[in-house]
Amino acid sequence: MNDLSPSRQPVPPHPANAARIGIGGPVGSGKTALIEALLPVFQRRGISVAVVTNDLVTAEDAERLRRSGIIDPARVLAVEAGACPHTVIREDPTLNILAADELDARFPGLELVIIESGGDNLASTFSLDLVDWWIFVIDVAGGGDIPRKRGPGVLQCDLLVVNKVDLAPHVGVDLDAMLEEARAVRGGSPLLATACRAGINIEAVADAICAAVLIRR
Amino acid sequence: MDASALLLALRFGDTAFPSGGFAFSQGLEGLGAVSGARPDTDAIAGFLTEQVRHRWGSAERVTLVQCHRGDGDLDAIAALDHDLDLSSFSEPLRLGARRNGAALLATHLRLGTPGAAAYRARVADGAAPGTLAAVQGLLWRASGLDEASAALLAGYQLVTGGLTAATRLGLIGALGAQQAMPALLATVAAVCAEPVASDAEPVGFSPFSDIAAARQARLPLRLFSN
Ligand SMILES: Nc1nc2c(ncn2[C@@H]2O[C@H](COP(=O)(O)OP(=O)(O)OP(=O)(O)O)[C@@H](O)[C@H]2O)c(=O)[nH]1
Ligand SMILES: [Mg+2]
Numbered sequence: 001m002n003d004l005s006p007s008r009q010p011v012p013p014h015p016a017n018a019a020r021i022g023i024g025g026p027v028g029s030g031k032t033a034l035i036e037a038l039l040p041v042f043q044r045r046g047i048s049v050a051v052v053t054n055d056l057v058t059a060e061d062a063e064r065l066r067r068s069g070i071i072d073p074a075r076v077l078a079v080e081a082g083a084c085p086h087t088v089i090r091e092d093p094t095l096n097i098l099a100a101d102e103l104d105a106r107f108p109g110l111e112l113v114i115i116e117s118g119g120d121n122l123a124s125t126f127s128l129d130l131v132d133w134w135i136f137v138i139d140v141a142g143g144g145d146i147p148r149k150r151g152p153g154v155l156q157c158d159l160l161v162v163n164k165v166d167l168a169p170h171v172g173v174d175l176d177a178m179l180e181e182a183r184a185v186r187g188g189s190p191l192l193a194t195a196c197r198a199g200i201n202i203e204a205v206a207d208a209i210c211a212a213v214l215i216r217r
Numbered sequence: 218m219d220a221s222a223l224l225l226a227l228r229f230g231d232t233a234f235p236s237g238g239f240a241f242s243q244g245l246e247g248l249g250a251v252s253g254a255r256p257d258t259d260a261i262a263g264f265l266t267e268q269v270r271h272r273w274g275s276a277e278r279v280t281l282v283q284c285h286r287g288d289g290d291l292d293a294i295a296a297l298d299h300d301l302d303l304s305s306f307s308e309p310l311r312l313g314a315r316r317n318g319a320a321l322l323a324t325h326l327r328l329g330t331p332g333a334a335a336y337r338a339r340v341a342d343g344a345a346p347g348t349l350a351a352v353q354g355l356l357w358r359a360s361g362l363d364e365a366s367a368a369l370l371a372g373y374q375l376v377t378g379g380l381t382a383a384t385r386l387g388l389i390g391a392l393g394a395q396q397a398m399p400a401l402l403a404t405v406a407a408v409c410a411e412p413v414a415s416d417a418e419p420v421g422f423s424p425f426s427d428i429a430a431a432r433q434a435r436l437p438l439r440l441f442s443n
Contacts, residue, residue: 057438082240083385083440094237094320095442101323105341129235129327 018050018110019213020100022089022126022134024153027119029139030163032061033196034205035114039070041206047214048111050075050103052096054088054118061116077103085118093130100130111214122151133212135205139164144173147182154182159190159208166195225362226370230377237320238374241313242382242441243268244426247433249388251425258389262397265379266404267423273375274408276304276421277314277350278368282413284354285364289332291355295339298351301419305348307427309434313443317349321356331359365409372405382441 023031035051042049051071053061055078062078065071077099081088088096100113115131117124126134136157138146141164147154154160160182168175175193182191190208194201228234248256248264256264280301287293305311319340325333332355340347350371357367380394380401389397430443 057440080240080439080442082242082382082442084239087239092232092235092237092239094235094324095240095316098237098316098320098323 018048018100018104018113019133020113020115020131021209021213022115022117022131023137024089024117024120024124024126024134024157025137025161026121026139026142029119029137029142030161030194030196031116031119031137032064034135034137034161034163034194034202035065035116036068036070037194037196037199037202038114038206038209039068041202042112043070045206045210047210048107048109050077050107050110050113052077052079052099052103052113052115054079054081054085054096054116056081056083056085056118075103075107081118085120086124089115089117089130090125090127093127096130112209120153122146122149122153125152125156133158133209135159135161135209137161137163140168140173140175140178141171144175144178144181147178147185150185155186157189158212159192159205160186161205162191162193163196165193165200166198221361222363222366225360226366229357229360229362230370230373232381235324236317238317238378239381240442241317241378242386242433243313243375243379243443244307244310244430244433245379245382246386246439246441247429247431247436250432250436251429256383256388258393258397261379261383261388262401264426264429265376265397265401268379268426269372269375269401269404269408272310272421272423272426273372274411276301276419277348278371278408279413279417279419280348281350281354281371282364282368283415283417284351285358285367286415287354288358289355291332291336291339291345294336294351294355295345297354298345298348301348301350302346304419304421306421307430309430309443310427311348313430314348314350315346316442318347318352321349321352322347325356325360330356332356333359368409369405372409373402376401376405385440 025031055061059078062076065076066073079095079099134157136153192201192204280297283297284294322337326337339345353371383389384394
């Protein structure tokens with residue numbers, strides 16, 4: 001059964017709200033890998049985190065995080081997107097709002113809820129009804145011309161993450177040119193280059209999140 | 218129906234009104250697993266007709282109408298809400314109804330609809346299940362939608378939700394869905410023409426839907442919440 005079935009534990013009617021951030025981006029760009037890399041950083045910093053995944057057809061990402069050992073499995077909720085990954089983060093984010101509300105209620109003192117969008121295309125953007133701030137993850141292996149295509153996700157996100165920089169030499173991408181172009185199309189809005197598997201620049205992403213939504217830290 | 222009631226029903230019935238409904242197939246996603254074949258338009262229409270007549274019409278609709286008549290009396294509405302929840306045999310459909318209701322409440326809470334905050338607190342405390350039908354009755358009454366329109370709207374959403382789910386599952390096209398629509402809406406109208414007695418009990422019996430929903434819950438790949 002669905003793990004979002006209403007809980008039977010009593011929950012306070014007016015939970016204090018944790019900050020909510022979104023992580024969107026194309027299929028396989030490294031959204032879950034980024035979350036896996038961020039969780040230990042937040043743990044070291046003493047920040048209480050929970051995750052909502054929007055897997056497309058299975059609870060694959062939610063299960064992967066639950067089994068990872070880097071987060072209490074109860075802090076990971078999966079929301080089914082009814083084959084509409086765009087809708088569930090933008091036009092009708094109600095189920096994600098509900099999931100974040102549920103996490104707020106279940107974990108007093110929760111500070112940050114990370115909502116991972118299902119893998120989608122460059123047009124996906126988060127509703128500000130759902131999140132306070134959001135990241136869009138693209139990757140080098142998806143092609144050096146991705147920034148030039150000026151997808152709404154690439155342009156509108158609060159932080160653009162260009163992941164898998166370790167792969168640039170193997171996929172014929174000129175990384176400096178790609179980052180330069182990304183900076184240009186974003187008019188100078190924040191951008192970070194990462195290699196999530198190797199742990200490169202993850203601290204910088206965590207710093208950006210903390211500065212944006214956890215300013216007290 | 219006067220202009221304001223029509224506009225209100227259009228507003229709440231539009232997918233632009235966020236209520237999370239698009240993520241539920243009410244068992245339709247499990248239909249193929251039950252029948253052993255890819256469901257065609259007739260199979261989908263038959264499935265939805267059974268739900269409209271034998272589950273929604275005789276159970277959810279009864280609760281919705283009675284909760285609407287409850288006119289904001291939260292104790293009465295919670296009792297009706299419990300009755301419907303207890304009468305729902307299928308676990309995926311029962312839990313789906315609660316989650317659907319919670320989603321609709323979450324939206325109305327943020328819109329400031331009278332009664333939404335107080336009822337959500339009851340649901341959060343475990344004092345009410347918050348089934349979709351009960352929540353619709355409460356919130357649509359509080360929003361000024363009349364009883365008849367409220368029932369028709371809920372029936373319309375059941376049909377259109379099922380057909381859009383079928384479309385997203387690739388079982389029918391959007392035009393095929395519209396071709397199936399008139400007969401299904403006629404069924405909704407016929408069911409809604411049956412009066413709801415003040416002491417009526419919700420009595421749904423739709424074993425085929427229940428089995429489909431049970432199969433859906435066990436599918437290795439699922440697009441929908443139920
Ligand atoms: N070489 C390399 N591989 C990476 C990096 N980050 C992620 N990957 C790999 O890329 C693949 C996809 O990563 P995920 O984290 O599952 O991507 P995702 O964006 O969450 O994918 P969906 O949720 O399916 O859209 C996996 O095989 C990762 O191990 C990286 O920085 N370098
Ligand atoms: Mg992922």
